[in-house]
Structures are given as C-alpha cells and as structure tokens.
Amino acid sequence: MSQSPIIETIHTLAEATLGQTVAIEQLSELLLTLTEELEANSFAALAFVAEAAAKNCLYCPGDDETKRTALFDLCERLLNAVISTEPFNFGGIHPDLQWMLVTPPDQVAATFNTEAAEVPEAAAKPAEVSGSEHADSNELMNCQCSDPELLDEFLTEADEHLDQAEQLILALETDPQDKEAINGVFRAVHSLKGSSGILGLTPLAKLSHVAESMLVRLRDGALALTPDVLAAVLASMDYLRRQIVSIRQTRQPSGALECLIAPLVLIEILETLTQKGTCDRNLFDHLRQEESGESVADVVVKTTSTAPKQESLRVDCKRLQQLIDLIGELVITESAVAQELAKQDSLTASSVSTRLRKVVRDVQQLSLGLKMVPVGAILQKMNRMVRDVSAQLGKPCRFVIEGADTEVDKTLLEGLADPLVHLIRNSLDHGIEPSVSDRIAAGKPETATIRVSAEHRAGSIVITISDDGRGLNRERIYSRAIEKGIIAANLKLTNADIDQLIFKPGFSTAATVSDISGRGVGMDVVRKNVENLRGTIAVHSNPGKGMDIVLELPLTLSIIDGTVTKVGDRSYIIPTLAVIEQIQASNMELITQGQRKLVRFRDSYIPLTRLSELLNIEPGHPPKHGEVCLVVQACQKQWAFLVDRVLGQQSIVIKPLGGVLDAFEHFAGGALLAGGEIGFVIELNTLFTNAMR
C-alpha cells in the first residue's frame, strides 16, 4: 500500500482548491481520480468519502469560494487519514463538506434543478467536462427511495436476507469450515448490495460491497475466519439492520452525518481484514463509540415491531397443497352426506344439507383461489425482455398487456414462463419485419406491436399472443419441410396444415442459428410444455398482417365439476364445462355417410364415435334403451361420442395417477367415486388431438 503517490495527489488537489483558476468541475475530476487511487490502494472508506464529495460538490448550494474551502478541508482530513491510518475524522467539518457527503441523491437532484436556472454557465460546463459523470448522477436520481412500493419490497427482502445471513453466521461460529454457510452469507450480502444500490442507498451499498469482497476471500479460502472477521461481519449486519429500521420509520435514508461514520469505520475494518487478515483493535473501539448503545436484541425487537402490518404471508407450498387436498376430500364426503340426507326425505334434512353444501362450496372456491395469482406478474417481466431484444435487433416494438389481472394457478404460471418467452421472442425474431422501412413499405406504423392478452373463457384461461408482423411465410415453411424430409416432395397441403408444420421437431426457417431463436427446437418444445399443463396451442397466421397464437389452459388443476359416465364396467368422467349437450338415444338424429354415422347437433352434423373407440378398449354394454350421446367442446371444435350411461354430475377431485402410469396422457387423472371405485377423468384435448393424428 504505497502512500506517496496518493499523498502527492492530495497535495496537488489541495493546492488546486486554494488557487482561483481551477474550476469546481476540474476539482471534481481530480477528486474522482483520487478516489480511484484510494480504491486501488485499499483505502475503501476514504474512497467512499472522496467519491461522494466529487459527485456532490457540483450541486452544493453556495458560491464557489465556500466550496473550495470545503474541498480544502476535505483534502486535509484525507491526508490525515492516509498518513495516520486513523479513520476519517468528521469532527467539526466544513458545513458545505457535510452537505456534500451526506445529502441523499434526490435532494441533490432538487438542488441541481434550481441551481441550473440560476447558474447557466455552471450548467453548461458539466456537460462538457464530465459528461459521463453527469449521466451517473442522473442514474442515481432516477432510482431512488421515492417509489414507496419499491422501498417496501426492499425493506421486506432486506429483513429476510439479514435474518438468513445471521443464522448462517452463527452456524459459522460453531463450524468455521462450513462452505455452504459462507456462500449463503455471500449471497445475502450480494443481494443487499444490488437492491440498495438500485434505491440509491449508497452507504448501505458501499458497505455491502466491501463486505462482499471480504466474503469472497473467505469463500475462496484466501482469508481465515478468525473471531475478528466474524465480529466485523456481525457488526456490519447489525449496522445494516439499524439502517433498515430507521428507513422503515422515516421512509428515506438518514441525512445525518452520524449515520455516515459507522459505515465508514466498518468499511475500514472490513477492508483491513480483507487485506491483512487482522485489524487494529482501536478500530473496533471507534465502532463501539458510534453504536447508540442498543443491543442487537433491541434492534431485533424494533425491527419486528416497526415492520408494517403484513398484508401478505409466506406459506409453505406443501402445506397449502395438503389443505387443498383435504378440502377435496371434504367435497367428496359432502356429496356422500348429501345423498344420505336426501334419502331421509325430511324438510330439516334437506335444508341442513343445502346449508352444508353451500359452506363446503364456498370453502372449496376459496381454497382454489389461494393458489391463484394474477397473470400480470409474469407478463411484466416480458416487458423488459421485449425492450432489450427489440433494441438488439433494431426493430422498435411496443409491448401491450391486456387482462393482467386474470388469475391463474401458480403452478400453471411457472410452467407458462418458458413457452411465453419463446413465443414472444419468435414474434420479434421472425414475425416482425427485419427493418422499419419494410414496415413502412407495407403501410404499417414504424413501431411494431406485440400484444399479450389473458382472459377467462368457460373454465379455461385463454392467452393470446399477437403481433402485427408478417405472419408465417408459408412458401418458406413448405420448402423447408421438404428439404428436411418432414413431408414428401409433392404432398398437397392446406394452409392450415402448413401452419402446423412449425410444430414438427427440428423445424426452423431461420438461415442462421441466433441465440434468440431459430435453433429449430422451439415450437415443438413449446407445444409439449403447453400440453404438459393440459393445455392446447393454436396458430392463426395472416400473411402480411400478423399472427395470433392462442394458448388455452385449464383454470384449476384439481377440482372440477364432472359428468360421470359408464362404458362397460368402468366409470369415465368428462369435465362438465366441456359438455355442450347430452342427447338420449331416442332423440338422436343420425345420418350415414359411407361407413360413418353423423349426429345432428343444432345446425350441423358431427361425426359420431364411441368413447370405447377413442380409448381403444372393448366396446361397452349398451343398455336396452340405447346409449347416450355427449357433445363436447375440445381443441376449439365440437365432437360427439357415445357412452353406455350417464350417471350424473358431481364434484370431482382429480388425483394424479402417479408416475408409473404417466403414459396415460389422455387421462387427466383418477377420481374417487362412491363405493371406492376409481374413475378416470378424460383429458379431452389430448384425447382428440391423438384422434386427429
């Protein structure tokens, strides 16, 4: 740690401040250079002070003369600190210097705005002399504690991180070799550094940064975990906690000078430890002087009691699922009870039964709602991606979200993230015209639009991704498919068939593989992922105008209203929401077309088949009065099939069939029916997709 160059720099700076010829902006520049030198020589705390002064001195209220005096004062103190290796002495500093060191960024912004009007010359100069630095300050001004939501989130997370880090540090006291623990603390501090930086909480960010560097050395084994090191880390945690408490109360970082002293000492300690492995005991004494005398216990109590009334609660997912499963059992039991009560044929039995049913239904609704989260959460993240990718590709594009409040099961949402990202990237990469001029030539606005809309429709959630790009290039897809041997050379295909080709494995029309899309793994994986969530995906392309991709997914994964049917000895359950109509044999109007029979449904005729045929099992035992025809909606079409009997409708809890039977994709699961029998819940979309292939 050579000191002479630094001492020289400080001397130069001090002289500059005394002279009348050097502008404040240039002094600021010199200070920044000094900051770098201090950093490079492990004077982290001093670098922090110098940097703060460098950035804020331009906006400090008052005239140049006072500013110069303040900066001279700074130089003196820095010199003292460097030579004596004592911490930076704050005693009796120039008030302007104090302003420069502790003013939070938003106040700096406010000053700058008023100053700019009065001192146009000074305003012009910063743009020339220190253009980048100017931009830095703007960055700071933009991200600040003024956003209450952001601040709240930060405070909650910070508490959690600190709790976690503390636990791990205590574990390290007993087992200093625990690598996982060190890693855990590192991660917590790293997160704190990031989020406090974003919010402009510079002292916290700086402290976290220095702590993080030390933890890195600990983690890599370059530094031994001595009691001093542990004490330093714990002291840093304590300080951070106290800050969090204070910010929570005042809703902004403390502007007092005192609040700067403690972190600087801590930074000093951490830095020394990082470099030398030991540190001067005196430094710890300085720290103790600064502590307000609160014990850690007091701080913890303060933290919990000042925490705002929790509006939400973190609940273990497993527990929630157990609750939902049990409520499922409750629903089944209620059905059985209702049946028994119905047999009693008394008014009281009937009214009690109705009340019970209502309560159970309400509980069920509520429980299902527990796992529902608004779709908007995931869509907001796409916003950032669209911005970045469209900039990267040079294709200006705006992202519109509709129906962000539409709720969906949390597990479903997690499974949707990947497919959505891929589809949106596809739109950006392939769908939207390569250049703005192409769009203008086509009579479209310069900025492309990608719209994602979510809505509830008949028990499903429908998510549509539309763009106003070129749509699918059918010639290219067709020729590419022939090239790859996916289809025979002169096979005639309809437009819809060509569109479906994009779902074939290994398909892509992109000339080169970019990291965005075009690797050809895309659409078939997307479809698989969507089908795993028991959903469907459909593509509607309008060449030249754009493309719509429609995803349809079941709303609730576990409890549905089911129509219980029988084919032979087994029971099969059809989701009632999908059943459009039930036609008795006697009411069926049939026509024959070759070998096929079609049944009349409203104004059209639908091919009729048997459920046993669709499932590929032996035909059932049709009763004397004939089978029952069910008309259902699936894959955006209507289908009709026959079952032996329809037993009725009831609430069904879909239970997974288990990993051993996961090849049964056309069954959404099994359901416990009265009498202990297990019926199979039909997954209509898969059943008919398979039938179509």
Next chain:
Amino acid sequence: MDTEQLHATTSTASMIPHLVFKLDGSEYAIHVKHVREIITSVNPSTVPGAPDYLMGVINLRGKILPMVDMRKRFDLPVLEDDGRDCFIVLTLEHDNQCYELGIRVDAVCEVQRIPESCIDSISDLSNYSSQRLSFQGVAKTASGIKMIVDSTQLVEQLRSDVRLKLQSSAPSNPQPSIEELCLS
C-alpha cells in the same frame, strides 16, 4: 475399542435390512427403504389399456396407487384368490420423481438383515435374463437363497410396458380423419 467391538460395529454397518416375501415357493428380498407399508385387502379398479399384470388402481388414503400382480409379472402360474394375499406398497425416488406402487405377493415373511458379503450382484450370474426380471442380486443366507428385487428397474419396466401397450394398440386409421368429415 477392542477387536470384538470393532467387529460388531463393522458387521452392523454392512448388514442391510431387507423385507423377505414369498412368491410361488421361492423367497425374494427387497430393500427396506423402498417398503412403505403392507396392506391386505384391495379392490382395484381396472385400467383400460394397461398390461395384464397390472391389476388396476386403488385408493390408499387419498392417493392413487397402481397394483401389480407379481406372479403374472414374473410369468408364474396364477393362484385362485383365497383372500390371503398381501400387498407390499413400494416407494422410490427416481429421476427427481417419487414413484409408488403396490405389489401382490403370496406372503410376507420377515425383515432380515443380510450381510453385504452374502450378496452377489446380478452381473455375476449370467444365467438370468435379469433385465426382464428386475433383479439386482442374489442373497445367499443361512435360511436359503433369495433374489433381490431392483425397485427402480421394476418401475422402469412397468412404465415402458405401459407405454408400449398404449402405442401398439393405437388405432391405425384407414378411415378419413374425424376432422375431415366435419360438415358445416
């Protein structure tokens, strides 16, 4: 630690507890960590399109379990159901997923601690087509020879048999597809 104690500790360390069950006169063993419980009476609901050794599925405290008839599975003659069957509920973790199933056996004997030294892994025995039989080894103990069942292989075999059966019975459709016939 004196030599006797040392011997005792090392012996217990390499004694692996297995559940021993009987099937058609022979004894088999399965690692205790895969055994969840033993149940006696079931009434499985048959599964359409599953291999015939799959008896069906049952409900065990709210969970659906497939039941495998081990006699059928090992191609042994099937006995009349005399109400004395036992079913062992197996559970295993594989590929980050939990698999559970029940197997029907003639009788459950005991839990036996088999010393590792008595176990020969299946690669030593070239006579058995061990893949199909899902065995991972043979234990030669004082009370006789026991085949050790490999639960993971059992489950994998089961899954692939199910898949194959479903695929092979998928209809080859010479008739025009349903879609094409939809008149509007």
